[in-house]
Amino acid sequence: MELQAAFLAVFSVETLLTILLCGLFGLFVGSIPGLTATMAVALIVPVTFYLSDVSAIAAIVTLTAVCIFSGDIPTTLLRIPGTPSSAAYVDDAYALRQKGRYANALSTSLMFSVTGGLFGTLILFLCAPQLAVLARQFGTYEYFWLYALGLSCAAMVSGESRLKGAIALLLGILFSLVGLSEVHSEPRFTFGSEELISGIHFIPALIGLFGVSEVLRGLWSVGQSTTAPSINDTPVQTDFSVVRLLSEWYSMLVRRPWQTIRSCSLGTVIGMIPGAGADIAAWISYTFSKRFSNTPEDYGSGSEEGLADASAANNSSLAGAWIPALVLGIPGDSVTAILIGVLMMKNINPGPDIFTQPEQVTLIYSIYLSFIVANLVLIPIGYFGIRTSGLILKVPQRVLLPVILLFCIVGSYAISSSLFDVALILLFGILGFFLERYQFPLGPVVLGLLLGADLEATFVQNLTKDRSLGAFFSRPLAAALGIICLLIWMAPAISAGVRKVRQTSSRNKSA
Amino acid sequence: MSLRRFFWGVLVLLASIAGCETQENFPHRPITLVCPWSPGGGTDQVSRKMAFFLETELGVPCTVINATGGQGVTGHRRGMMARPDGYTIAVITFELNTLHHQNLTTLTYEDMIPLVSVNEDAAAIWVPVDSPWETLDDLVADIQSRPGELTASGTATGGAWHLAFAGWLQSAGIETDAVKWIPKGGADPSIQELMSGGIDLVCCSLPEAKLYYDRGELRSLGVMAEETVPGFEDIPTMREQNYDWVLVGWRGFAVPLGTPEKRVRILREVMQKIVKGEVVVDGDSFPEFMHQRGFNNRWRESEDFRAFLARNDEALGDLLHSKAFASLAEGAVGPYDFPILLGGVMICLVVVQMVVSHRQTRETPQDNVALDSSVEKNHFDSIINVGCGIAMVLLYLAFAETVGYVILVSVLLFLFLVRLGTRWVSAVAMTVFIVPFVYSLFSTVLRVPLPRGWLGW
Numbered sequence: 001m002e003l004q005a006a007f008l009a010v011f012s013v014e015t016l017l018t019i020l021l022c023g024l025f026g027l028f029v030g031s032i033p034g035l036t037a038t039m040a041v042a043l044i045v046p047v048t049f050y051l052s053d054v055s056a057i058a059a060i061v062t063l064t065a066v067c068i069f070s071g072d073i074p075t076t077l078l079r080i081p082g083t084p085s086s087a088a089y090v091d092d093a094y095a096l097r098q099k100g101r102y103a104n105a106l107s108t109s110l111m112f113s114v115t116g117g118l119f120g121t122l123i124l125f126l127c128a129p130q131l132a133v134l135a136r137q138f139g140t141y142e143y144f145w146l147y148a149l150g151l152s153c154a155a156m157v158s159g160e161s162r163l164k165g166a167i168a169l170l171l172g173i174l175f176s177l178v179g180l181s182e183v184h185s186e187p188r189f190t191f192g193s194e195e196l197i198s199g200i201h202f203i204p205a206l207i208g209l210f211g212v213s214e215v216l217r218g219l220w221s222v223g224q225s226t227t228a229p230s231i232n233d234t235p236v237q238t239d240f241s242v243v244r245l246l247s248e249w250y251s252m253l254v255r256r257p258w259q260t261i262r263s264c265s266l267g268t269v270i271g272m273i274p275g276a277g278a279d280i281a282a283w284i285s286y287t288f289s290k291r292f293s294n295t296p297e298d299y300g301s302g303s304e305e306g307l308a309d310a311s312a313a314n315n316s317s318l319a320g321a322w323i324p325a326l327v328l329g330i331p332g333d334s335v336t337a338i339l340i341g342v343l344m345m346k347n348i349n350p351g352p353d354i355f356t357q358p359e360q361v362t363l364i365y366s367i368y369l370s371f372i373v374a375n376l377v378l379i380p381i382g383y384f385g386i387r388t389s390g391l392i393l394k395v396p397q398r399v400l401l402p403v404i405l406l407f408c409i410v411g412s413y414a415i416s417s418s419l420f421d422v423a424l425i426l427l428f429g430i431l432g433f434f435l436e437r438y439q440f441p442l443g444p445v446v447l448g449l450l451l452g453a454d455l456e457a458t459f460v461q462n463l464t465k466d467r468s469l470g471a472f473f474s475r476p477l478a479a480a481l482g483i484i485c486l487l488i489w490m491a492p493a494i495s496a497g498v499r500k501v502r503q504t505s506s507r508n509k510s511a
Numbered sequence: 512m513s514l515r516r517f518f519w520g521v522l523v524l525l526a527s528i529a530g531c532e533t534q535e536n537f538p539h540r541p542i543t544l545v546c547p548w549s550p551g552g553g554t555d556q557v558s559r560k561m562a563f564f565l566e567t568e569l570g571v572p573c574t575v576i577n578a579t580g581g582q583g584v585t586g587h588r589r590g591m592m593a594r595p596d597g598y599t600i601a602v603i604t605f606e607l608n609t610l611h612h613q614n615l616t617t618l619t620y621e622d623m624i625p626l627v628s629v630n631e632d633a634a635a636i637w638v639p640v641d642s643p644w645e646t647l648d649d650l651v652a653d654i655q656s657r658p659g660e661l662t663a664s665g666t667a668t669g670g671a672w673h674l675a676f677a678g679w680l681q682s683a684g685i686e687t688d689a690v691k692w693i694p695k696g697g698a699d700p701s702i703q704e705l706m707s708g709g710i711d712l713v714c715c716s717l718p719e720a721k722l723y724y725d726r727g728e729l730r731s732l733g734v735m736a737e738e739t740v741p742g743f744e745d746i747p748t749m750r751e752q753n754y755d756w757v758l759v760g761w762r763g764f765a766v767p768l769g770t771p772e773k774r775v776r777i778l779r780e781v782m783q784k785i786v787k788g789e790v791v792v793d794g795d796s797f798p799e800f801m802h803q804r805g806f807n808n809r810w811r812e813s814e815d816f817r818a819f820l821a822r823n824d825e826a827l828g829d830l831l832h833s834k835a836f837a838s839l840a841e842g843a844v845g846p847y848d849f850p851i852l853l854g855g856v857m858i859c860l861v862v863v864q865m866v867v868s869h870r871q872t873r874e875t876p877q878d879n880v881a882l883d884s885s886v887e888k889n890h891f892d893s894i895i896n897v898g899c900g901i902a903m904v905l906l907y908l909a910f911a912e913t914v915g916y917v918i919l920v921s922v923l924l925f926l927f928l929v930r931l932g933t934r935w936v937s938a939v940a941m942t943v944f945i946v947p948f949v950y951s952l953f954s955t956v957l958r959v960p961l962p963r964g965w966l967g968w
Contacts, residue, residue, distance in 0.1 A: 028956075035957065042550050042575075043958060046563050049793070139709030140693070163864050170857040177850050180581045182667035183694040184846040185613060187581070194588055194616060198580025212904075219900050222931060223893030274703060329722050330703060337551025337699075344804065351726055398931035402924055403945060405900060409907055410916075410949055414959040416578040417543065418589065419908055426904040433897075456849045461693050464843040465662055465709070 002358075006365035009054040010373060018055045019062045019374055023381040026066030031074050031082045031389065033207045034411025037067035038334045045342060053346050053363060058370035060342070064318050064335050065374050068278055069113040069382055072311060073389045076105045078404060080211040084202065085278035085314040087446050088154075088286045090210065095302030102393070103240040103386060104248070108304050109311040110382040111249035112260070116312035117375035119264035120271070120319025124326075125368050129355065132327035135272045137477050140465070144458035144472065145481035146273065147451045150280040152488050153287035154444040157299060161439070162492060168440045172448020173455065175200050181453055183460040195420045202449040204412045204424040209442045211408040212429025217436065218401045242383065252308060259305070260312060262288065267313030271320025275454070277333040278314040283447060285313030291491075300441075319371060326350050326367070537597060537774045540967065541572040543960050544764075545593065546602045547586020549579045552697065553718060553806065557630060557762055558602045560800050564785045567792050574958045575602075582606065582667055584616045591623045594912075594963075595767040597774030600626070605671050605760040608824040612831040613669055620820040624775055627782045628763035628816045630801060631809040632716040633736035634665075634675035635746060637729045639705065642712075647733045647752045650712075651683050658689040664701040665714040668694040675735055675758040676714035678830055679749065682756040687836065702729070716760055717743055718805035735759070742805060761823070763816060779813055786810040899930050915964020921946045 009015065022044070029040040040063045048056035071082030076093040086093075089109075096105035123131070138146075151173070155165040179199030180187040190196035253260060263285040270281040289309035290299040299306045321332030322339075329351040331337035343350055354360045392400065408429075412421045432442055462472060473479040544562050548554040555577060562573040578586040583606040590601025601623060610616045636647070644650045654661055665672030673694075677687040693710055695701040698719035705713045706728070713720070713729075717740060723729040724743070731746040735758040739748060749756045764782060766775060784790055786808070788798040801808040811819055830836065903923050910919050921942050928938035953959045 038550055039957075042559075042577075045559060046566075049563070049795070136703075137707055139704055139707040141709075142707075161864075163860060163867065167857060167860050167864060170853055170860065173853055174850060174857070177853075180584065180615065181846075182582070182696045183844075185667075185669040186846045187615065188846055188850065194584060197615065198578075198585035201580070212900075216897050216900055219896035219931075220893040223891075223896045275700070329726075331551060331699070334550050341551060341556050345800070347803075349722075349725075351722065353726075399928065399933060399941065401900070402903070402927040402931065403941075405903060405927075406920060406924060406945070406949065409904060410953060410961065413961065414953065414957065416585075416589070417545075417576050417960055418578065419911060419962070422904065422911075423908055426901065426908075429904075430901070457694070457696070459849060460844045461695070464691055464693050467843065 002362045003365050005362045006054075006369055009052070009362070009366045010058065010369040012052075012054075014052060015055045015058050015370070016373075018051060018059045019370075019377050020381075022059045022062040023066050023374075023377050026063040027070045027381055027385045029063075030067035030070030031385070032407060032411050033074060033080050033082050033211050034203055034408070034414050036083055036203070037064045038338070039414075040064075040067055041335050041338050045338060048342050049345070053348065054366040054370065056342055056346065057339075057367055058374060060335065060339050061318075061367075061370050062374040062377065065113070065117050065315060065378055066381060068314055068318060069110060069311070069378060070385055072106060072109040072113075073385055076102050076109070077389060077392050078211075079214050080404070080408075081206060081446075083278075084206055084446065084450060085282050087206065087210070087279070087443050088157075088282040088314075089307050089310045090443060091300045091441075092303050092307050095300075096304070096307075099302060101302075103390065104304065105302075105307060106382075106386045106389075107240070107245045107248060108252070108308050110379070110386065111245065112308040112312040113315040113382070114375050114378050115249075115253065115260060116264050116267055116314070116316035117319065117378065118372065119261070119312070120268045120316035121368060121371040121375065123265070123268045123316075124319045124322055124371070128323045128327050129352075131269070131272055131323050134269075135274065135324045135330075135332075136328065137475075138273055139475065139478075140458045140461040141472055141475055141478035142481060143275065144455065144462055145478055145485050146270075146276060146280075147455040147458060149481060149485045149488065150276070150283055151447060151451055151455060152485065153283045154447040156488065156491070157283075157287045157290050164440045165444050168435065168442070169444035169448045172445035172450075173452030174448075175205065175445070176202075176449045176452030177456060181457060183457045183464075195418075199453065200424060200449060201415060201421060202446060203415050204421040205428045205449050206446050207408050207412050208425035208428025209432035209435075209445055211404065212425050213432030213436060213442075215401050215405045215408065216429055216433045218397055222397055222401065240386075245383065252304070256305065259289065259292070259309060263309040263312040264316040267316035268320035268323075270313075271317025272323040272332060274324055274330055274332050277321065278317045279447070279450060281317035281320075282310040282314040283443075286310040287488075315375075322367075326354060326364075327352065537777060538569055538571045540598055540963075541574060541954065541958070541960055542569070542598050542600060543593075544573065544575045544600045544602055545586055545590035546575050546577050547579065547583040547590070547604065547606070548577070550577050552699075553716075553804075554602060554604055554762055556804065557801070557806065560797060561629070561764070561782070561785065564790050564792065564797055565781060568781045568785065568790055572955075572958060574960065576960075582610070582615070582670060584610055588616060588618055591618055591765065591767050593767050595769035595771075597766060597770050597778060599767065600778070601765045601767070602762070603765050604762050605823075608820065608827045609669070609671065609674065609831060612828050620817075620824055623765040623767055624770060625813055625816040625820060626764040626766060626775070626779050627786060627813065628761055628811040628819065629782075629786050629797075629808070630762045630806050631759045632718055632761075632807050633734050633740060633757075633759045634672055634714055634716055635720070635731040635734040635743075636676070636679070637702070637705070637713045637715065637720050637723075637731050638711070640727060640730050642730075644732060647683075647749070647754060650732055651685065654680075654685055654689050658686065659691065661689075661712070662691045662693050662710040663712045663714060664693040664695045664704060664710050665698060666694070666701070667696065668692065670694075671760050672698070672714045672716070674827070674830060674836075677836065678758060679714075679735065679754060679756045681833075682749070682754050705729075717746075717807070721805035740807065742802075761819075763811075783810075783812060896931070899927055903927055911962035911964075913964055915966055916961040917946060917950060918964065918966070920949075 029035045071086040074080045074082045075086040075090050076097050079094040081087045081090050093105045155169045178189045180197045187197045266285045267281040270276050286306050289306050290296050321336045324330040324332045325336035412425045473482050544558050546555050546558040558575045562575050566573040578589045587607055593599035611619050680687050698715035701713045704710050733749045734746045735749050785797045788796040798808045925938050925942045929935050
């Protein structure tokens, strides 16, 4: 009965139209670097006053799902992550595009985004209340290990040299410490500038490191046009149909079902923890994917597996963020914080009651259904996005570069209408240009900026509570996360040790 | 010939638009509200609701921008230092009166024109329902029996609720460091930490804990209000329990100094209508929204607001400059401990990296040389190109605020396109298409205000 009512609510003309329009809007916002899913959702809040409850929820669900996917479009075509959650696999996506397989890369990330989204919905449907209890266990010790885990993942998977990855990561963390932190009352490294008190925002850094540095590199090679081939000269695959999209997805899914489930579950669980979102989910999932892969050497140079696992994880984390929001009324990320506001505006109080009150059951079913519809609508919208964005490849480099630079400037200004952020993209663009020249990976710098301040905050909070390091393992969940983290840190040493033992034993045999 | 005609055309167009600008029909452009706190939080919700009603009353788009970070310094600063034309409204909060006492900014409440305050929320001390403490006296006794063992949170070190809590401790005759303050980014994560069992109590405002209070997961030992707060009738005030301590956080709106008197009056009148509930959209009004969210809808008009600000600033200044608070600034871990630790690790890694790469280049020196010589040829062009890219951003930074987005970007984009070898006719065509497209895209569809010059766009 309730299910039927939910069906009627979701499949009404109003809701479907809202989903479609939000899908197109999300496609647009997500693919412009600097504009995030949070911003898109904040923008439509005034509109939701006029929408029905279900339409308002569907609008937010669709926007976030589409935004996270469409962030992959500039990632693949231009090597500029549209949203921070695409930064984990930017090298893979761009490597595929350089081989002329951009449609492959994008369709993989599209279809696995959908898979991740649907899987997350399933988890939300099946065990939201149980998982919410887990999310509630997270205190400062657990967060410390979670951030440490996310950060070390970035260093682990980056490029050929772990050492360079670690240096890039530390650089990012050090940048994140600029300004006034939440745990100290004295601003650091600001050199007297009041603008720097708020620190370095990671979105201008992201645009600078990837976007502006890519433009500078492009400008460099335009000057070399006689010697270096333009990236637009690479062959572009033309066969790109819906049938192929689905069949490739199917074959990949059948080939590696467990890996997909692993990525989706990781994404959902990480998304569920307040303060950890799609970006950490993508990094951790990518790292696991690489660690357990048969072809780890492909990662970073065009691995579709890594791309699939990471995009599944970042989309499934979106549904994960709804778990604490719906069950406990605690926002899992900034999007769900706005969502809770919208729900309360509509006199719906998220919390345990929402699952028990009979009149709310219809609403809960409608939420699940909106998730499913939104993720399915993502397929045609994403397909449309891939087809149209392919036109960018036909634009000559000398026209494209100034226009991208213009978008970088305007996009970074959009974050908080500050010219200071525009100055940051230039500084980080030059930094990125040189880091790239000396083959330092850029992804870890961004993740370091994103999580570094949180890592320090939890570190200080833990030491304020108890000055001994043993306290970091004092709670069961913290101990478990800590041990996983330590294992990851020691993994290179362990695997090197194992290799050495094997080598000596095989040498002994041959001798 | 045609070029000259083109420029004349542009000039005439500019003149006609500049003419429009001088007419006083305020407001005729989008208005921006600068919120110093992040999306989804209390101040953001209040700002967005205000923007919604302002938009229906004034008939121009009103957008909220979240300029977060630095414990509110950034947002307040940006709102108050904006161009004083009435098109930027600063959202101001309690922290305006604490930040300058902590030497984090030079701005004070005297550096802006207050419009209206919309809300005053008292701080309260929250504990889980199953906590052993029933009254504030129980808590005080426990703190005194084991000083330095209990932990509390609510905001960052030196943040609003930290002051509130320390002020209460002082009024109870307890050392302000007898309870460890675990600095947290805000009330939400603090309450979450409390629920996970990581700390013993939380000090934050009533609406921030309302959800948990309504659900029966948290109860309050005392509220720092003058009198019992409607909606929270069962929470006793501090005074009722013989602690002379009151602390309320407030939110309001202001415009930068120098805003024309006429525009200030228009904004004030509209905002007063809104906070009084005279503006109703679809049966929804501002006070009703505030009530529903548990925000105390206590508002003050401009002069009353200014007097309140002065009193509040003085009281907080006394508190912050008192001896007890000097020790609060120092946490368990110094501000440079963590950066030094990381910096040390980084230096080690860089040294190892240098050794490694030195060894590698010694092993394979030929490759690099070959690569470099092939690239050598067009170094000059490349450097000029990269320089042009950097110059475009620098020129934008230098002139965006004065010349405005449209003209500046048109010129820069045109020059840049031509420099990279596009024929000038097609460069003009592209510029004419792209610049207005991006402008309308951002300012109307995405509602992001782009820099405006003296001409207004």
